[in-house]
Amino acid sequence: MQEWIKLSIRIGTFGFLKEFRPEDPYITSYLTGPVMNINETVVNQQLYPIATYVSLFDLIIVFLLTDWLKYKPVIAVNALCGVISQAILIWCRSLRAIQVMEIFYGTMTACEVAYYTYIYVKVDKQHYQAVTSHMRAAALTGRFMSGLTGQTLLLLNIMDIAELNHLTFIGMLAALIWAISLPSMKHSLYFHRDSENVQCNDISTDGSIKIENVNEKKQHGKYKAALFRLWSDFKHAYTNPYVIKWSLWWALATCGYQQVMSYVQLLWTDIAGKENAFYNGAVEALYTIISAFSAFMFGRCKADWSRPDRGELLLGVLTLTEGSFLLWSSFSHSIWEGYIVYIVFGALYHIMMTVSNSEVARHIKSDSYALIFGVNTFISLVLQTSLTYTVAADGGLKFNIREQFVVYGSYFCCLGILFLCKCVFSILFDRFNKSSYNL
Structure with missing residues (x-):
């Protein structure tokens, strides 16, 4: 092996x-x-x-x-x-x-x-x-x-x-x-890269290394080089409009997803009462295996997601579907409907994250994925913190759990509509450019 x-x-x-x-x-x-x-x-x-x-x-x-x-x-x-x-x-x-x-x-x-x-x-x-x-x-x-x-x-x-x-x-x-x-x-x-070498100005005139300076200079140079590499990878990724587009969906959708995952059990409790959470484990297992299978199948799907009538259309339609299901659950009084929404919502998110991750990875430096993962996650957490404080926590609007899910559903609907509008704009813009070229 x-x-x-x-x-x-x-x-x-x-x-x-x-x-x-x-x-x-x-x-x-x-x-x-x-x-x-x-x-x-x-x-x-x-x-x-x-x-x-x-x-x-x-x-x-x-x-x-x-x-x-x-x-x-x-x-x-x-x-x-x-x-x-x-x-x-x-x-x-x-x-x-x-x-x-x-x-x-x-x-x-x-x-x-x-x-x-x-x-x-x-x-x-x-x-x-x-x-x-x-x-x-x-x-x-x-x-x-x-x-x-x-x-x-x-x-x-x-x-x-x-x-x-x-x-x-x-x-x-x-x-x-x-x-x-x-x-x-x-x-x-x-x-701690595997390429830290002694600089030529650390060599004395008789060919010996200036021991008293080399450690300090090497340490300073290492941190300076690390920060330069961080900035270089960051700049390379986030000056690319295509990476920005997919990272924007990644951060916004992950914000909403984490919020739903954090508070969905409170919604189930409101729907069915404290004593009716008995099948949560089965639903979690079913959600996980369906999400894994869906993400795996989409990962094997050969499609040019850079085309707006594929990539942006996929994000727009599936995100709008997620929002619609969340709005449905916010008004539902059936725990089984709540469970269905949870499974569908999670599966759609993992499908889109599979595509989003692969598209971002294809357009950045091959060893900078960890940085982009961290930055996108950080942006997502900034947004999630703002959303949490606004609708849930003390000091904010303090919505009840059903009102919160109306907000989360509307959030995903708006995100889906945003990408559908971007899809339409991209298609019309491409057609306009082609017609201008033909003239």
Whole structure:
């Protein structure tokens, strides 16, 4: 077996373990249920927004530290934060403790950038697409097994919702141990490249190296070169209108997607009551496997997405469909309709993200994907933080959960209409240019 495949399996195993969280589909029921007994409004306005704020604050720092510390320590911190957050859920009962848990959960989310960028340093550029698909597949498989395991244990009355936290704790502890066993990196993409050489002005006239200056100059030159490479890759990507277009959808859609994923269980609770979240695990497993299959099939679809009547039309139609389904769920009183919306919404998002990621990757420098991933995620978190503060958190409009989903549905409808208008404009502009050329 080739070395890059072995490494892909090792980091993929970590991805599987970190996503094995059987409690996640029932977290709102746990927080609002008899064990924690926290009011739904408090969960909506004072708990869930914290993770979003922390992720935004941490992400830019984590991205730089990930490269500087050469990945492995940040991957370990990712798992450690998961262990701590689960320990708090199991053994603490105060609202203040759960707010601290949200801080660790937000940090864990921010540290995921290390998982998605670690392997790019170890493998050749020709394997980037393959290892990226392996990492996403591993994480999705972990989520699938998580939902399936939680649902099975509840159906067989082996565990209740509160006891699923212990299983999640074990999964995160296993992820931490596995992270520590990962091979360390000698190099990184920016701060520790494999090409740092002694400069000629560090050589004395008799041919010996000026030892007292070389370390300081080398360190200064390394940081300066790293910042230059960061800026060069950033400029190369974001001066390309095509990359900007797909990155714009990426950031805007991910903002809305993460918001829906964070608050959808509150909507289900409003629709069906606290005691009717029994099938959340099965729905999570079904959503994950359908999304993975849909994304895989679209990844194999050979199409020229640079054509506006394909790429922009796809984004416009599917995003508008997502918005319409979310609006439907905001007025629904059937939990099964809510589940259907969740599955369709998630599958459509992963289809479009597959296309978006591949199109961005095709038009940037081959080793700058980690940077663009971080920047787009950061922009998404800025937007998500603004949206969270405006419609959900204390200090904003404090909409109830159904009103929030009206906002989220309208948000996706507007985004879909924007890309449909861009599609029409691009087609008309191309035809006008062709007719002018023929004249």
